[in-house]
Amino acid sequence: MSFETFAQQMVYDALFSNEEGFVIQNGVWVDSGAWDDGATWWSWGQVSAVVYDDVPYMPEGMPREYFPYIVIGDDSSSAWDTDDTLGAEVDITIDIWSRQAGFKETKRLMGEVYDVLNRLKVVKDGYNVVDCLYQFSEALREADGETRHGVMRFKLTVQKEN
DSSP, rough: OOOOHHHHHHHHHHHOOOOOOOOTTTTTTEGGGGGGTTTTTEEEOOSSSSSESSSOOOOOOGGGGGGGGGEEEEEEEEEEEOOSSSSEEEEEEEEEEOSSSSHHHHHHHHHHHHHHHOOOOEEEETTTEEEEEEEEEEEETTTTTEEEEEEEEEEEEEEEOO
């Protein structure tokens, strides 16, 4: 699995799912199968919108009930290797789409995404998210005058476990 694929899956799992058990052990998120008596149970808070990797076809002028939704957007990565560790820094863009008047819903969802992802640390599937840092956000009104678009970017520092 590539660093980008792992990072995208972790972002998706964190935003969408709280079905899998995770625990915090020594300050790090780990799979619940790896927990011991010193671990604290925790589940990720699910954001209050549907999360997509690829938005299904939605016709132009689609009804309001399809909104709001969140899309895991573009990413880029750069090497973060050391002499004895393979790693990458992966920048991931999160897009929030709303048709509620004003920016209240968009900004609320941006806050939920921030609360879940900022400083997220995960150990899973042979990878370690060393850190996930918020980089920037912006709220925009789309050209149709009705759709609101929140854009956020996070930097995940990912390390492959030896």
